[in-house]
Amino acid sequence: MTNRTPLYEEHVADGGKLVDFAGWEMPINYGSQIDEHNNVRNDAGMFDVSHMTVVDLTGERTREFLRYLLANNVDRLKDSGKALYSCMLNEDGGVIDDLIVYFLSDDFFRMVVNAGTREKDIAWLEKQAPAFGVSVTERPELAMIAVQGPNARDKALPLLSDAVRPAAAGLKPFFGVFDGDWFIARTGYTGEDGFEIVLPADAAAAFWQQLRAAGVRPTGLGARDTLRLEAGMNLYGSDMDESISPLEAALGWTVAWEPAERDFIGRTALERQREAGTTQKLVGLLLVDKGVLRNHQKVVTDGEADGEITSGSFSPTLQRAIAFARVPKSTGDTCQVDVRGKLLNARVVKPPFVRNGEAQIEL
Amino acid sequence: MSNVPVELKYAKTHEWARSNDDGSVTIGISDNAQDQLGDMVFIELPEVGQSVSAAEACAVVESVKAASDVYAPIAGEVLEVNDGLADSPESVNSDAYGEGWLFRLQPADAGELAGLMDGDAYETFLASEAH
Numbered sequence: 001m002t003n004r005t006p007l008y009e010e011h012v013a014d015g016g017k018l019v020d021f022a023g024w025e026m027p028i029n030y031g032s033q034i035d036e037h038n039n040v041r042n043d044a045g046m047f048d049v050s051h052m053t054v055v056d057l058t059g060e061r062t063r064e065f066l067r068y069l070l071a072n073n074v075d076r077l078k079d080s081g082k083a084l085y086s087c088m089l090n091e092d093g094g095v096i097d098d099l100i101v102y103f104l105s106d107d108f109f110r111m112v113v114n115a116g117t118r119e120k121d122i123a124w125l126e127k128q129a130p131a132f133g134v135s136v137t138e139r140p141e142l143a144m145i146a147v148q149g150p151n152a153r154d155k156a157l158p159l160l161s162d163a164v165r166p167a168a169a170g171l172k173p174f175f176g177v178f179d180g181d182w183f184i185a186r187t188g189y190t191g192e193d194g195f196e197i198v199l200p201a202d203a204a205a206a207f208w209q210q211l212r213a214a215g216v217r218p219t220g221l222g223a224r225d226t227l228r229l230e231a232g233m234n235l236y237g238s239d240m241d242e243s244i245s246p247l248e249a250a251l252g253w254t255v256a257w258e259p260a261e262r263d264f265i266g267r268t269a270l271e272r273q274r275e276a277g278t279t280q281k282l283v284g285l286l287l288v289d290k291g292v293l294r295n296h297q298k299v300v301t302d303g304e305a306d307g308e309i310t311s312g313s314f315s316p317t318l319q320r321a322i323a324f325a326r327v328p329k330s331t332g333d334t335c336q337v338d339v340r341g342k343l344l345n346a347r348v349v350k351p352p353f354v355r356n357g358e359a360q361i362e363l
Numbered sequence: 364m365s366n367v368p369v370e371l372k373y374a375k376t377h378e379w380a381r382s383n384d385d386g387s388v389t390i391g392i393s394d395n396a397q398d399q400l401g402d403m404v405f406i407e408l409p410e411v412g413q414s415v416s417a418a419e420a421c422a423v424v425e426s427v428k429a430a431s432d433v434y435a436p437i438a439g440e441v442l443e444v445n446d447g448l449a450d451s452p453e454s455v456n457s458d459a460y461g462e463g464w465l466f467r468l469q470p471a472d473a474g475e476l477a478g479l480m481d482g483d484a485y486e487t488f489l490a491s492e493a494h
Contacts, residue, residue: 032456033427034402222401222428292405292425314404314427321405340423340430 005050006143006201010208014218021221022116024051029220036223037316040190041357044149044156045219046211051115054139054198055125058108065132066101066109068264069125071246073256077103083174083187086254087246088124089266093273094242095249097121098234100187102176110183112144112196114236128265142181143204145197147216148227150357152194153186155214159207160184168195189224191231191355226313229322232284232351232360238295239282239310239324245273248326250282250351280326282310284351286361287321287337289344298338299346303328309337317354318363324351365395365489368460369482374436376418379460380479383467387442388476391464392424392433392455395489400426403452408444408466415439415468417475422465424455437475439468 002025011018016027026048029036039045057065066074072086082103088096097117102110113121125136147156153169160168164179171177173193176185183198199207212218225235234240240249247255247270255270256262287293293312300306307327315322327335327348336343349361371379377396381389397403407423415421415435422433444466448454455463470476480488 028428029401032402034404034453226427290405291407292430294430314425316427 003051005048006204007048007050007145007208010205011048011218014212016218016220019221022051022114024115026051027218027220028222030218033220033222033226034316036217036219037226039217040149040192040219040223040227041317041354042150044147044152044194044216045223046208046216047146047148047219047221047224048143048208049146049196050143050201050204052144053113053115053118053121054142054144055111055113055122056108056137056139057111057125057129057134058137059132059134060107061132062107062109062134065129065134067262068132069128070101071255071264071266071270073262074101074103074109076256077101079175080104081171081175081177083176083185087240087251088121089246089264089270090242091266091269093245093266093269095236095240095244095246095251096124096242098236098240098251102185104178116237141201142198143201145199145204145208145211146188146190146194147197147211148188148190148192148194148219150193152192152216155216156195156197156211159210159214189231189233190227191233191352192227192357226316229311229313229324230315230317230352230354232353234282234324235311244326245270245278247273247278248280248282250324277329279329280307281329281331282324282326283331284349284353284361285309285312285323285325285335285337285346286318286349286353286363287323287344287346291321291339291342291344293321293323293337293339293346299325299327300336300338300343301327301331303330307331307335315353317357318359320363322353365393365398365486366460367393367395367482367486367489371460372436372476372479372481373485373488374434374479375488376434378433378436380436380476382473382476386469386473388437388439388468388470389464390433390436390466390468391459393485394459397456397459397463400424400431401428402426403455406448406452406455406465408448409441411441411444413441415441433465435468436479437468438471440471441466442469443467
């Protein structure tokens with residue numbers, strides 16, 4: 001059985017091409033993925049991300065719990081509403097999921113986790129939380145709409161309540177604010193400015209229609225994927241999973257080593273890996289020859305081992321094929337990719353490829 | 364509904380074939396196929412002069428989503444390829460039966476065309492595939 005979000009009828013009305021995504025019937029595009037992608041880079045698009053899982057964590061020791069649960073350190077969150085990106089690791093240092101956690105008050109944090117990992121995430125949280133007396137509450141009655149692009153905030157703000165509008169307009173990046181059951185955050189997964197708005201499921205369709213009337217264009221999961229790839233953002237399940245540590249997934253920056261006395265799940269394994277040295281790394285690739293990079297293509301380097309593309313696509317903004325690839329640590333500035341039996345030349349580059357509509361790498 | 368011109372012939376792998384007055388046959392992919400694949404970003408075409416056999420994978424259409432082989436609906440020699448697709452692969456999306464043609468063949472046996480579906484049969488085939 002596939003699940004449907006509260007916006008299912010809107011997707012059908014908007015001509016969305018619906019596909020199964022992690023057990024959810026979701027729009028891959030509404031006609032043209034490339035037009036939708038470019039529209040987010042140039043104007044404003046909206047995504048139904050209601051399939052993602054909102055989990056509220058409550059209890060006096062919630063901060064202490066998260067300090068132990070997450071590889072990044074929630075003590076970096078000092079102001080209410082501030083968000084943190086983190087990996088949640090297993091004891092071996094493998095990534096159970098990547099997530100956003102919002103600090104709301106010392107006894108209330110909110111997490112947004114991936115749809116495809118929902119069951120194991122909840123199981124893991126429920127296994128770890130009791131020791132800290134923390135309650136884990138899923139919020140399936142909430143929908144989530146991401147509004148992204150250079151004009152996203154200007155188009156969305158007039159549609160918010162009068163009460164929250166000034167606070168929403170004044171949000172700094174990576175902050176969120178409550179408005180009753182609504183939660184408006186200046187976050188996203190596209191490399192553009194915008195909001196991610198959590199709202200009651202029964203208000204979602206009307207808000208979607210208002211956004212559409214304000215000129216915000218429905219944008220499918222296809223464009224969401226090419227936008228995040230250009231923005232240099234990892235996708236769980238493709239770029240990392242439980243067999244990969246953050247150090248092998250270009251996520252070392254999300255691991256808070258200090259203070260050294262903070263014990264978090266996976267720390268011992270990660271420290272061992274850091275001391276022994278990792279053998280592989282996740283890099284960006286820009287294809288020099290003509291063609292398209294795809295997931296799982298083999299990467300041939302001067303080193304002894306082959307690498308593999310973890311996320312590959314055509315970049316609508318750069319008009320070139322780009323990818324993330326896991327390659328031997330020794331890989332230099334160039335490599336070759338086996339594209340259907342032909343070895344094509346690629347350059348190794350440092351993501352992001354695109355931020356705020358501008359190319360970040362030399363073509 | 365998909366656009367299925369009645370004067371063309373179709374393969375089960377969603378290529379179309381048009382008989383030209385000079386005996387050559389132009390090949391492309393159907394409007395239904397381009398719609399399923401999504402925005403085209405790169406097209407790999409056969410070499411002029413290359414001989415292809417029926418059902419041989421001889422071109423690749425890559426959309427932003429995936430790469431798909433294109434199979435020669437009939438055997439023949441490649442007379443011409445659509446070089447314009449190098450700069451505008453999106454023609455396959457916007458005009459699958461016109462500017463989005465892929466290549467032109469000199470058939471080894473023009474009789475092979477009779478083995479392909481006509482427009483009505485292809486529409487029926489699409490309807491059956493949808494279920």
